[in-house]
Amino acid sequence: MGAGPNLEGMAFTKEENEWLTRVGPGTLMGELFRQYWIAIVPTSFLPESGNKPLRVRLLCEDLVLFRAGNGKVGLVGAYCQHRLAPLYFGRIEEDGIRCPYHGWKYATDGRCVEMPNIPAEQQFCDAINHPGYPCVEYGGIIWTYMGPSKELPALPEFEFALVPEDLRRHRLFRSEGNYLQVMEGGIDPTHVMWLHSPYDLADDEVALVHQGPQQVVANKSRKRTPDQTDIVDTPGGFMYGTRRSLNDGTSLWRVNQFMVPFYSMPPGGDLRGARIYVPIDDESCVKWQIAWYPNRETKDKSKETPRLIQKNEEFTEPTNQPFGFIIPKANKANDYLIDWDTHRSRRVGITGVNLQDMCVTEGQGPTPILDRTKENLCSGDQTTGKARRMLLRLAKALREQGATPLGVREAEIYRVRGTSVVVPDNLNWVDSVKERVTVARSAA
Numbered sequence: 142m143g144a145g146p147n148l149e150g151m152a153f154t155k156e157e158n159e160w161l162t163r164v165g166p167g168t169l170m171g172e173l174f175r176q177y178w179i180a181i182v183p184t185s186f187l188p189e190s191g192n193k194p195l196r197v198r199l200l201c202e203d204l205v206l207f208r209a210g211n212g213k214v215g216l217v218g219a220y221c222q223h224r225l226a227p228l229y230f231g232r233i234e235e236d237g238i239r240c241p242y243h244g245w246k247y248a249t250d251g252r253c254v255e256m257p258n259i260p261a262e263q264q265f266c267d268a269i270n271h272p273g274y275p276c277v278e279y280g281g282i283i284w285t286y287m288g289p290s291k292e293l294p295a296l297p298e299f300e301f302a303l304v305p306e307d308l309r310r311h312r313l314f315r316s317e318g319n320y321l322q323v324m325e326g327g328i329d330p331t332h333v334m335w336l337h338s339p340y341d342l343a344d345d346e347v348a349l350v351h352q353g354p355q356q357v358v359a360n361k362s363r364k365r366t367p368d369q370t371d372i373v374d375t376p377g378g379f380m381y382g383t384r385r386s387l388n389d390g391t392s393l394w395r396v397n398q399f400m401v402p403f404y405s406m407p408p409g410g411d412l413r414g415a416r417i418y419v420p421i422d423d424e425s426c427v428k429w430q431i432a433w434y435p436n437r438e439t440k441d442k443s444k445e446t447p448r449l450i451q452k453n454e455e456f457t458e459p460t461n462q463p464f465g466f467i468i469p470k471a472n473k474a475n476d477y478l479i480d481w482d483t484h485r486s487r488r489v490g491i492t493g494v495n496l497q498d499m500c501v502t503e504g505q506g507p508t509p510i511l512d513r514t515k516e517n518l519c520s521g522d523q524t525t526g527k528a529r530r531m532l533l534r535l536a537k538a539l540r541e542q543g544a545t546p547l548g549v550r551e552a553e554i555y556r557v558r559g560t561s562v563v564v565p566d567n568l569n570w571v572d573s574v575k576e577r578v579t580v581a582r583s584a585a
């Protein structure tokens with residue numbers, strides 16, 4: 142046996158798996174995530190008041206999202222405090238939402254303000270404590286803060302949030318997997334050349350139709366196994382680079398980012414990418430894919446276009462589940478509409494990188510939450526192990542010492558990007574990619 146890589150700290154106990162994956166109120170991760178702004182939906186999903194409300198669930202809490210007549214966004218508990226009628230069917234008014242059953246009214250911040258089914262002197266609005274969370278609209282997204290602090294977190298300075306509206310695109314899907322396993326797919330350096338690549342790396346036809354431009358370049362190395370993987374700490378998490386030698390004194394480096402608590406960025410070119418993995422509850426999450434150009438000149442010059450919604454990714458008719466309005470047509474229940482002929486001959490028969498990811502991350506083991514005591518992690522999983530340890534560390538420091546988690550106050554740590562770049566072998570790759578993976582203060 143040769144000298145193996147350092148896999149210390151890579152075994153996870155049943156208890157740690159529980160800590161990492163449970164997100165409801167009072168859980169370790171639930172408390173951690175409640176410290177941050179949480180993306181709910183693009184602003185375009187709730188463009189104007191009077192639209193129907195949206196049923197959402199965040200960190201195991203059922204909520205109704207609506208835009209009141211005065212334009213303010215409200216995010217309040219889904220069930221009326223009187224007899225628990227569903228506020229989804231409530232009437233949206235100038236400054237709140239009124240329960241359809243007996244007319245109790247809630248302001249956009251959740252305060253109960255009227256009990257019109259009983260005489261004024263018998264009303265007890267002040268005694269009612271209804272969930273309601275502040276929302277902001279930022280970067281084309283409605284975000285909320287569900288934490289206990291009076292002081293709101295800093296808004297993360299993501300490049301996609303800072304560029305003009307027409308330079309970015311949001312895609313999001315309800316995924317039937319615990320947020321952690323879905324996120325782990327986003328920081329996993331070794332699956333790309335398997336799950337998402339043609340069986341024959343020279344099969345350009347498959348590559349061009351189904352893969353992003355960065356990956357087509359990777360295929361040209363004709364190497365599935367990276368020559369080297371380095372992980373480097375960053376202010377907001379870590380980045381990792383995988384190297385494939387091009388056998389001419391240069392190497393292709395693909396650089397991904399992980400930022401706390403649940404963000405990743407794949408290698409981007411002109412068009413950059415970010416992912417957000419928002420826990421709906423312990424068994425499902427919203428998987429965001431955001432694409433943007435850093436500026437208009439890049440967009441005008443670029444041959445790269447945002448990945449279109451593939452036919453199989455179009456949404457089903459909305460269901461009455463939370464986030465039931467973003468379920469892709471090809472999903473777990475129908476085997477992602479796999480084409481077995483293609484699967485036999487050319488590539489994984491599920492169309493598109495996104496659904497390919499879903500087919501594995503939604504099915505890891507027989508239980509809804511991946512049982513991490515049953516894994517056999519290898520050196521290719523070091524990024525996964527590192528992210529888990531980082532989350533546990535932050536959550537414990539918060540609970541045991543009241544330590545404000547990384548990123549809650551430091552908006553600038555999110556000024557990063559992924560990249561894919563050829564670097565001469567005699568240069569240090571970290572130095573070489575520094576400018577590309579940093580969003581300068583003057584930019585955007």
Ligand code: FES
Pocket residue numbers: 221222223224225226240241242243244245
């Ligand atoms: S259940 Fe909502 S007002 Fe009665």
Ligand SMILES: [Fe+2]
Pocket residue numbers: 326332333336337494498
């Ligand atoms: Fe993937």
